[in-house]
Amino acid sequence: MADEKKTIFSGMQPSGYITLGNYLGALRNWTKLQDEYNCLYCIVDMHAITVRQDPVKLRQQARKLLIQYIASGLDPEKNIIYYQSHVPQHAELGWVLNCFTYMGELNRMTQFKEKSAKHTDNINAGLFTYPVLMAADILLYQADLVPVGEDQRQHLEITRDIATRFNSIYGDVFTIPEAYIGKVGARVMALQDPTKKMSKSDENKNNSIALLDEPGVIMSKIKKAVTDSDNEVRHGEDKPGVTNLLNIYCAVTDKTMEEAEREFAGSNYGQFKTAVGEAVVASLEPIQAKAKELEQNKDYIDSIIKNNAERAQRIANRTLTKVHRKIGFPDRIR
Ligand code: TYM
Numbered sequence: 001m002a003d004e005k006k007t008i009f010s011g012m013q014p015s016g017y018i019t020l021g022n023y024l025g026a027l028r029n030w031t032k033l034q035d036e037y038n039c040l041y042c043i044v045d046m047h048a049i050t051v052r053q054d055p056v057k058l059r060q061q062a063r064k065l066l067i068q069y070i071a072s073g074l075d076p077e078k079n080i081i082y083y084q085s086h087v088p089q090h091a092e093l094g095w096v097l098n099c100f101t102y103m104g105e106l107n108r109m110t111q112f113k114e115k116s117a118k119h120t121d122n123i124n125a126g127l128f129t130y131p132v133l134m135a136a137d138i139l140l141y142q143a144d145l146v147p148v149g150e151d152q153r154q155h156l157e158i159t160r161d162i163a164t165r166f167n168s169i170y171g172d173v174f175t176i177p178e179a180y181i182g183k184v185g186a187r188v189m190a191l192q193d194p195t196k197k198m199s200k201s202d203e204n205k206n207n208s209i210a211l212l213d214e215p216g217v218i219m220s221k222i223k224k225a226v227t228d229s230d231n232e233v234r235h236g237e238d239k240p241g242v243t244n245l246l247n248i249y250c251a252v253t254d255k256t257m258e259e260a261e262r263e264f265a266g267s268n269y270g271q272f273k274t275a276v277g278e279a280v281v282a283s284l285e286p287i288q289a290k291a292k293e294l295e296q297n298k299d300y301i302d303s304i305i306k307n308n309a310e311r312a313q314r315i316a317n318r319t320l321t322k323v324h325r326k327i328g329f330p331d332r333i334r
Pocket of ligand 1: 021
């Protein structure tokens with residue numbers, strides 16, 4: 001019988017230790033989708049090198065990320081969890097798609113503009129064509145849905161444009177994917193500057209909470225978070241710091257904004273921050289415990305890395321072979 005389940009693809013860069021933003025914006029939603037869909041969750045190490053990385057750290061971060069995927073609740077038997085660099089089909093399709101993407105389209109990407117402004121000494125071609133590799137990731141597996149945070153919306157749009165362009169020339173080769181962006185937690189902001197997003201590569205570590213931060217560190221970062229001077233716990237554009245903390249609180253407790261505001265009516269910022277900190281700690285505790293346990297289990301993690309890369313390659317090859325045929329590459333002689 002044909003498999004009726006739809007396919008999900010998503011990924012994270014191992015360019016640092018993942019944050020509460022990555023968890024609430026993406027990873028947590030992934031765990032909710034694993035029963036209904038065929039899911040692939042990638043560790044996009046090839047994307048990470050568009051910014052200079054320390055090789056030792058990159059390797060450690062990639063393994064830690066894989067462990068955190070599983071510790072957060074992704075079942076490696078149900079989902080295909082793997083390293084992008086172990087599946088060369090990503091780069092191969094990426095090259096083909098480069099030839100179907102316009103410079104003008106890539107020039108409009110806000111992430112490229114932001115990252116090239118931040119790394120003026122290393123504006124490399126990979127940073128520019130980053131969205132093309134991302135399109136290849138998604139299209140290789142004929143993904144229907146891509147669960148991401150708000151900041152990736154533009155990359156999903158260009159993926160759809162590239163796929164539609166290719167299909168209009170060669171027929172229905174690619175499934176056109178949809179973004180899946182959650183209602184809460186889709187944009188967690190930096191704690192010290194709530195006008196910019198929380199980011200794992202932020203140099204100011206007080207801006208972000210890492211998934212594996214110790215409880216004391218989490219409490220202290222939240223207590224130091226920027227708020228405002230009026231001491232009223234409510235959300236609003238005029239209160240980005242308090243709004244961000246309220247959003248985090250709602251996301252980790254599954255409460256609505258109204259419920260949260262009612263709960264903190266009359267509380268001062270000190271009491272409010274303590275409650276937010278405690279709620280974050282409580283939600284991350286089971287993940288941290290599981291991650292510690294998995295780190296001890298080297299053979300188990302290694303077997304996941306090996307088996308899942310093979311599973312991913314088998315699916316990826318189907319699409320790549322079709323693409324090669326369509327564009328006129330000679331058949332391989334077997
Ligand atoms: P990355 O590694 O920056 O982030 C991983 C996921 O976390 C989400 N996210 C956030 N959500 C809420 N608030 C935040 N402050 C926040 N920061 C990050 C991101 O939206 C993302 O879902 N280009 C991607 C990686 C990628 C990918 C893909 C994703 C490569 N290929 C294919 C999906 C499909 C990235 O840089 O994510």
